[in-house]
Amino acid sequence: MTEETIPVRLIEVRYAARDINLYSLARPDGAPLPPASPGSHVDLILPNGTLRQYSLIDVDGPGDRYTIGVKRDAAGTGGSLFLHDRVPVGSMLRVSHPRNHFPLNEQAPHSVLIAGGIGVTPIYAMAARLAQLGKPFEIHYSSRSRDDAALARELDTLGGCRFHFDAESEGRFLDLKAIVASAPDGAHFYCCGPLPMLKAFEDATASLPPDHVHVEYFTAKEAAATEGGFSVELKRSGTSYVIPAGKTILDVLREAGLDVPASCEKGVCGTCETRVLAGTPDHRDAILTESEKRAGDTMMICCSGAKSDRLVLDL
Numbered sequence: 232m233t234e235e236t237i238p239v240r241l242i243e244v245r246y247a248a249r250d251i252n253l254y255s256l257a258r259p260d261g262a263p264l265p266p267a268s269p270g271s272h273v274d275l276i277l278p279n280g281t282l283r284q285y286s287l288i289d290v291d292g293p294g295d296r297y298t299i300g301v302k303r304d305a306a307g308t309g310g311s312l313f314l315h316d317r318v319p320v321g322s323m324l325r326v327s328h329p330r331n332h333f334p335l336n337e338q339a340p341h342s343v344l345i346a347g348g349i350g351v352t353p354i355y356a357m358a359a360r361l362a363q364l365g366k367p368f369e370i371h372y373s374s375r376s377r378d379d380a381a382l383a384r385e386l387d388t389l390g391g392c393r394f395h396f397d398a399e400s401e402g403r404f405l406d407l408k409a410i411v412a413s414a415p416d417g418a419h420f421y422c423c424g425p426l427p428m429l430k431a432f433e434d435a436t437a438s439l440p441p442d443h444v445h446v447e448y449f450t451a452k453e454a455a456a457t458e459g460g461f462s463v464e465l466k467r468s469g470t471s472y473v474i475p476a477g478k479t480i481l482d483v484l485r486e487a488g489l490d491v492p493a494s495c496e497k498g499v500c501g502t503c504e505t506r507v508l509a510g511t512p513d514h515r516d517a518i519l520t521e522s523e524k525r526a527g528d529t530m531m532i533c534c535s536g537a538k539s540d541r542l543v544l545d546l
Contacts, residue, residue, distance in 0.1 A: 236276060236325040237264065242296065244320055248374075248381040250303040251349060252315060253288070255296045256326060263294040269356040270333035270421075270447065273297060274494050274502075276325040277318065283310040284449060284500050286353040286423075287329060288382075290360070297326060300381055302349040327494070332501050332518045333447040335360060339419040342368040343410065345432060347424020348379065353447055354423055355382045362389045369414075371395065373405040373428070404428075407435040423447035441520055448517035451497040455479055456513050456536025463537075465546040466508055480532040484546075491532070491546070498534035505530060506545035511538040 239256040247253045256275075258264060267273075267290040276282050285299035303315040318324070335342070335357045342361055346354040351372055361368040370392040374380040377396055386392040395405045405428070411420065420443060422432040429446055436444045459476035463483070472483050481503060484491050494502035498516030507530050514524040516531040523529065532544070 236274075236327055239264075239297070239324050239326050241318060241320055241322045241324060247300055248383070249376075249378045250315075251300055251379075251381045252303075253298055253300050253381075254314070255298045256324065257296040259323070261295065264297055265328050266290075266294060267297070267329035268331050269335040269360045270353050270445075271329040271331040271356075272333075272353070272500070273299070273329050274327035274500070275299065275314075277310065277313055278322065278324065279313055281310045281313060282494060284495055286356070286447070288352050288356055290356050297329075300349060300352040302381075330501055333421070333423070333445060335421070336419050336445075337361070337364060337366065339417070339443075340367070341415045341418040342366065343414050343418050343420045344368060344370045345405075345407065345410065345420070345422040345424070345428075346370070346372045347405075347422075347428040348374055349381065350423035350425070350428075350447070350449075351380075351382050351386070352423075354421065355386060357421060358386065358389050358391075369393070371405060371410055373397070373424070404431075407431050411435045411439070417443075419443045419445065421445045421447075423449075426450060426452075441522060446517075448499045451499065451515075451534065452517035453498075453515045453534075455497070455534040456515050458536060461510075461537040461539065462541050464509075464541065464543045466543055467546055474536070479534060480536070480542075480544075484532070489546075493533050496533045498531045501531070503531050503533045505532050508543040508545055510540075510542035512536070512542065513538045 240259050242257045243255040245253040267287050272284050272286045289298045301311050304311045344354045373395040376398040457477050459474045462473050464471045492502050494500045501518050512530040513536040515534045
């Protein structure tokens with residue numbers, strides 16, 4: 232990651248659900264943090280150098296803190312374990328400026344908000360904003376059990392929340408097709424949760440206008456393009472690089488000593504988004520819409536490759 236980061240102190244840890252804590256971060260000098268909108272996320276840099284992306288929960292607060300929800304994942308890559316087990320209140324961390332690739336359309340006539348597990352964090356921020364504006368919305372929140380449902384009380388207070396607990400549903404999952412079918416005309420749909428839920432959501436909304444369907448991924452949707460066999464020209468410097476099999480564009484540019492902005496390196500955060508001046512990208516990210524991918528004007532160089540023999544990038 233190369234963009235400017237902000238020093239913050241962990242000022243509060245609160246229990247949210249089984250294996251889920253809420254972490255509040257503030258500047259040590261008490262100065263306001265950069266504003267954020269519902270759906271925004273930040274990169275959190277832990278003391279051991281680990282970097283992870285987390286959605287912001289309290290985007291409509293006074294701006295003196297960021298709050299994130301983190302699930303302790305014993306089978307993960309270690310970031311959540313380190314935060315849960317080894318980062319006490321008072322620890323100094325760093326965060327990026329907020330980015331939003333999951334924005335809320337505040338003008339929609341109706342909003343359908345769907346969350347699974349820890350995916351409730353951006354959904355809650357959206358619901359709180361819509362309630363503040365007096366806009367119509369409904370929430371569908373699925374978790375394994377009541378003990379695993381983070382922010383359940385807060386969502387219940389906002390109203391319009393329908394809970395689905397797998398442990399109480401005889402093995403039936405949330406019926407996304409029925410939810411989509413029962414929504415009023417013109418509704419916008421939002422979903423954040425585990426990959427199977429996101430896939431079912433995209434299937435259920437496939438016939439809707441693309442600009443009415445909004446999805447947030449925090450894990451890679453597709454494997455990175457590492458087939459290689461093409462060249463990349465950097466327009467500003469005039470240099471060219473051959474991308475071999477087994478490497479991404481970002482890998483090659485870094486090995487050449489270039490300081491290229493990047494963060495998640497799996498196509499879900501948008502830090503490495505780069506303008507394409509010529510050639511046809513092979514998109515593997517989970518950010519760009521289908522129409523944006525067809526246009527081919529931009530790409531995420533951490534995970535996407537090329538369908539053409541050559542790409543010209545605005546770098």
